Amino acid sequence: MDALETPRGRHGRAPDVLRPGAWLPMREYPQNEPVDFVIVGTGAGGAPLACKLARAGFSVVAFDAGAWWRPLEDFASDEAHQAKLYWLDERLCDGDNPLKLGSNNSGKAVGGSTVHFSMVSLRFRPEWFKSRSLLGYGVDWPLDWREMWRYYREMEQALKISGPVTYPWGPKRPRYPYRQHEVNGAGLALARACDALGVDWSPTPLATLSAPRGDAPPCVYRGFCVSGCSTNAKQSALTTWIPWAVRAGAEIRDLAMVGRVETGGDGLASGVHYFREGRWQFQRARHVVVAGYAIETPRLLLNSASARHPDGLANRSGLLGRNLMVQTNNAVWGHLEEEVRWYKGPPSLALCEHWNYEDRGKDFFGGYCFMSQGPLPAAWVATQTGNHGLWGQALVDEMRHYNHQVGLKIVGETLPQERNRVTLADEHDQYGLPVARVTWSMGDNDRRLVAHALDFMGRGLDAIGARDIWSEAENTCHLGGTARMGFDADSSVVDADCRSWDVRNLWVCDGSVFPTVGGVNPSLTIQAIACRTADRIVALAARGDL
Amino acid sequence: MATPHTLRLVTLGATALMGAVAWTWQARETRAPRRRLRPDTDVLVEAARTLNRSAGLLALAVAADSALEHARGDFHNRAMYTPLATSLLSLLASGHGHRDDAAAAHRLRDGCYLAAGLTGLVGSGFHLYNVSKRPGGFGWTHLFYAAPLGAPAALVLSGLLGYYGERVRDAAGDRVPRVFGLPAGQAVALMCAAGLLGTTAEAGLLHFRGAFQNPAMYLPVTAPPVSAALLAGTALAGPHRPGLRALSRLWLRFTTLLGLAGSAFHAYGITRSHGGWSNWRQNLHAGPPLPAPPSFTGLALAGLAAHALLDEERHLTPFHARLWRRRPAWRLP
Ligand SMILES: Cc1cc2nc3c(=O)[nH]c(=O)nc-3n(C[C@H](O)[C@H](O)[C@H](O)COP(=O)(O)OP(=O)(O)OC[C@H]3O[C@@H](n4cnc5c(N)ncnc54)[C@H](O)[C@@H]3O)c2cc1C
Ligand code: SF4
Numbered sequence: 001m002d003a004l005e006t007p008r009g010r011h012g013r014a015p016d017v018l019r020p021g022a023w024l025p026m027r028e029y030p031q032n033e034p035v036d037f038v039i040v041g042t043g044a045g046g047a048p049l050a051c052k053l054a055r056a057g058f059s060v061v062a063f064d065a066g067a068w069w070r071p072l073e074d075f076a077s078d079e080a081h082q083a084k085l086y087w088l089d090e091r092l093c094d095g096d097n098p099l100k101l102g103s104n105n106s107g108k109a110v111g112g113s114t115v116h117f118s119m120v121s122l123r124f125r126p127e128w129f130k131s132r133s134l135l136g137y138g139v140d141w142p143l144d145w146r147e148m149w150r151y152y153r154e155m156e157q158a159l160k161i162s163g164p165v166t167y168p169w170g171p172k173r174p175r176y177p178y179r180q181h182e183v184n185g186a187g188l189a190l191a192r193a194c195d196a197l198g199v200d201w202s203p204t205p206l207a208t209l210s211a212p213r214g215d216a217p218p219c220v221y222r223g224f225c226v227s228g229c230s231t232n233a234k235q236s237a238l239t240t241w242i243p244w245a246v247r248a249g250a251e252i253r254d255l256a257m258v259g260r261v262e263t264g265g266d267g268l269a270s271g272v273h274y275f276r277e278g279r280w281q282f283q284r285a286r287h288v289v290v291a292g293y294a295i296e297t298p299r300l301l302l303n304s305a306s307a308r309h310p311d312g313l314a315n316r317s318g319l320l321g322r323n324l325m326v327q328t329n330n331a332v333w334g335h336l337e338e339e340v341r342w343y344k345g346p347p348s349l350a351l352c353e354h355w356n357y358e359d360r361g362k363d364f365f366g367g368y369c370f371m372s373q374g375p376l377p378a379a380w381v382a383t384q385t386g387n388h389g390l391w392g393q394a395l396v397d398e399m400r401h402y403n404h405q406v407g408l409k410i411v412g413e414t415l416p417q418e419r420n421r422v423t424l425a426d427e428h429d430q431y432g433l434p435v436a437r438v439t440w441s442m443g444d445n446d447r448r449l450v451a452h453a454l455d456f457m458g459r460g461l462d463a464i465g466a467r468d469i470w471s472e473a474e475n476t477c478h479l480g481g482t483a484r485m486g487f488d489a490d491s492s493v494v495d496a497d498c499r500s501w502d503v504r505n506l507w508v509c510d511g512s513v514f515p516t517v518g519g520v521n522p523s524l525t526i527q528a529i530a531c532r533t534a535d536r537i538v539a540l541a542a543r544g545d546l
Numbered sequence: 547m548a549t550p551h552t553l554r555l556v557t558l559g560a561t562a563l564m565g566a567v568a569w570t571w572q573a574r575e576t577r578a579p580r581r582r583l584r585p586d587t588d589v590l591v592e593a594a595r596t597l598n599r600s601a602g603l604l605a606l607a608v609a610a611d612s613a614l615e616h617a618r619g620d621f622h623n624r625a626m627y628t629p630l631a632t633s634l635l636s637l638l639a640s641g642h643g644h645r646d647d648a649a650a651a652h653r654l655r656d657g658c659y660l661a662a663g664l665t666g667l668v669g670s671g672f673h674l675y676n677v678s679k680r681p682g683g684f685g686w687t688h689l690f691y692a693a694p695l696g697a698p699a700a701l702v703l704s705g706l707l708g709y710y711g712e713r714v715r716d717a718a719g720d721r722v723p724r725v726f727g728l729p730a731g732q733a734v735a736l737m738c739a740a741g742l743l744g745t746t747a748e749a750g751l752l753h754f755r756g757a758f759q760n761p762a763m764y765l766p767v768t769a770p771p772v773s774a775a776l777l778a779g780t781a782l783a784g785p786h787r788p789g790l791r792a793l794s795r796l797w798l799r800f801t802t803l804l805g806l807a808g809s810a811f812h813a814y815g816i817t818r819s820h821g822g823w824s825n826w827r828q829n830l831h832a833g834p835p836l837p838a839p840p841s842f843t844g845l846a847l848a849g850l851a852a853h854a855l856l857d858e859e860r861h862l863t864p865f866h867a868r869l870w871r872r873r874p875a876w877r878l879p
Contacts (some may be wrong), residue, residue: 165686182691191681211756212818231820514572
């Protein structure tokens with residue numbers, strides 16, 4: 001059975017991804033009776049929400065356009081083959097710095113982008129939740145950092161994050177549930193660079209196991225993480241929240257592309273139209289949660305415009321689709337005399353968050369962290385051809401250094417700008433839906449941040465004796481914004497509970513609600529917000545405010 | 547399925563089972579109390595042979611462990627063969643001692659045990675050096691994953707146990723058997739207690755690295771230190787605490803069994819690595835170390851041998867009461 005052709009979540013059962021060939025019983029809900037919650041997207045935002053709402057006793061149906069993979073059986077040790085995990089549907093990219101979408105920023109699978117994410121699980125710096133009032137840039141979040149830190153804790157426990165015994169930056173945090181992984185050669189190079197620069201470094205907190213957990217084995221350090229982990233050591237939504245959600249009574253529909261959220265005469269959402277098994281179908285719902293990530297979420301809401309909502313759903317503020325943020329992902333590369341073998345283990349085993357927590361000595365707002373790197377050979381070839389235009393013998397010669405190569409790469413904050421946005425293009429995709437036009441231009445502040453980072457990391461590599469150092473000036477990763485949360489209906493799309501200001505039974509629960517993106521990878525924060533939203537929904541329901 | 551619930555049940559079950567076996571074992575032994583009025587060479591030689599066996603068990607653990615771990619490190623430094631060689635020597639010496647009921651030390655055995663102990667010491671130094679030259683120094687990263695500081699110590703213990711065994715044999719003819727100036731029972735007991743604590747520290751570090759994901763991982767960091775405390779307590783409290791002595795022997799028996807159960811738990815741990823036993827070539831390295839836990843068995847057996855010596859001393863106390871008036875108790879041999 002090809003997971004890309006035929007849905008696996010049907011006939012009352014779902015794949016048990018932790019055991020070859022096994023199935024879990026799954027509840028099924030009729031289409032013509034409204035379920036309590038329809039969730040569109042099963043990634044870092046949708047999956048935990050589905051699980052927690054089902055556990056709270058709500059009827060939940062979650063849709064994902066992607067396939068329901070069985071990593072133990074379906075994942076090959078082949079970078080090209082694993083491109084099946086990326087969202088590669090057509091999108092138009094423009095602006096001064098058109099984004100490259102796909103492998104590095106969006107997934108299409110049950111489990112969303114977490115199926116091929118690199119598992120770095122960091123907390124926001126507390127001040128970032130009030131970056132406007134405390135640090136003078138961006139906008140404030142309507143969330144309190146102490147509350148978020150409780151949810152971070154819950155997420156770290158739920159995903160058995162393997163982290164250092166003590167973390168050098170920020171307020172004291174409780175010990176990670178699993179111990180840090182062994183730091184590989186690339187990570188030790190970062191450690192030496194940081195020692196030389198006089199800043200702290202740390203083993204990276206990762207969502208991959210350093211000891212067994214249930215049916216999941218500990219990591220085997222083969223480094224295929226961003227091509228999908230075939231052992232299930234990776235604690236992606238696919239191997240955690242999704243099976244938990246199914247056990248709690250949620251139904252997950254794979255290969256189900258939602259094209260439109262329907263609204264009734266009262267202006268409220270009444271269900272979703274989705275394409276599955278060759279036809280358009282309609283699922284009725286009391287509440288609709290959109291969790292398709294920062295491009296697909298605004299696209300779906302814009303495409304759901306109706307007479308009552310001519311500019312798209314939840315767009316009274318005009319901010320839907322605006323303030324698209326990415327994180328800059330620039331790197332400095334070089335090679336060392338000794339062998340490093342950077343492909344061994346998860347790609348980012350060591351990190352430095354110094355410039356997230358230090359505000360002095362900066363000519364820019366925001367922060368960045370940098371991590372050790374370990375691209376697999378094909379990805380490294382792509383970096384070489386893309387940046388240096390190497391080809392033929394020159395490329396072969398360069399690849400001889402592969403085992404000696406080291407690199408440091410940032411996850412850098414970019415500031416929200418209204419001109420960076422997602423809109424609908426005139427073209428249509430395979431479902432007949434208008435494709436997204438993604439417009440992104442780098443701001444001056446973003447540029448200064450990158451320049452600072454490249455200089456700092458370059459000095460680090462120099463200090464450890466790396467040769468042929470060069471910087472990769474163009475690269476971006478994680479997305480955010482486009483349906484920001486805020487304090488009022490005029491300046492934001494959703495409130496602190498991720499509930500739309502305009503359509504009170506419509507919610508957005510994914511990376512699009514971020515008002516600012518900070519200088520750390522977003523998935524832990526997305527999951528923390530999803531769990532908070534679930535708790536808030538339960539509380540609102542108990543009060544009769546749903 | 548390894549749910550937290552089943553793991554808890556398995557741990558409780560295994561603990562109860564080991565407790566029951568330890569209890570039965572103890573009950574069978576105490577049914578045949580010995581009554582003697584004169585120092586008994588056989589008892590000392592028998593204790594010495596137990597020490598030989600314990601030394602052998604530790605040597606076997608070290609041989610297997612160092613072979614596995616150093617093969618993983620490709621024996622990239624020649625010195626990495628040394629622990630394998632000397633632990634095998636210690637093993638041979640122990641086998642020899644096990645079959646030998648002479649009441650006198652054997653020079654070759656002594657040599658082997660000394661070599662093993664020294665190798666262990668030098669190994670610890672090497673591992674320490676290996677850790678210290680890594681970036682960041684003695685952080686958890688290196689305590690967890692660099693050359694383990696505790697592993698060579700097992701070789702030191704194997705050498706020590708054997709060496710003490712030889713001293714006990716030498717003392718067999720004496721009216722007051724002494725080892726390094728202490729009454730033999732006390733000397734062996736204190737050494738075993740220290741060994742148990744050291745081995746607990748090693749297990750503690752590695753089980754902390756494994757996040758105590760299976761509650762059974764708490765057993766080897768709780769039972770052996772209690773054994774050590776009881777054993778040391780028995781040795782220092784003097785002969786008039788029969789209850790304490792019985793309790794100490796029971797804990798030692800439990801610890802003996804725990805060392806064996808530990809290997810079984812580690813074998814189960816290997817099934818939980820990716821590919822399980824069918825991927826043994828990788829998982830013997832990557833999974834929990836099979837040969838490590840029996841170190842506890844070796845030390846606990848040695849502790850029981852110490853008890854045999856202590857009991858012997860207790861039986862002889864009335865007999866020696868007169869002698870002690872004339873001889874200072876803390877005389878060096
Ligand atoms: C290569 C890579 C590495 C990364 N590494 C890290 C990391 O180390 N640490 C970290 O914190 N983050 C990392 N991320 C980012 C992280 O994975 C994402 O930020 C996070 O998964 C986003 O969560 P989400 O719920 O918003 O969207 P996603 O997880 O992308 O989930 C969205 C899901 O919605 C589905 N969907 C969208 N539209 C529709 C529709 N109309 N109908 C049906 N289904 C739909 C998609 O198929 C997708 O499965 C990485 C991402 C990538 C791509
Ligand atoms: S290195 Fe670990 S997390 Fe990454 S793919 Fe391999 S087993 Fe999975």
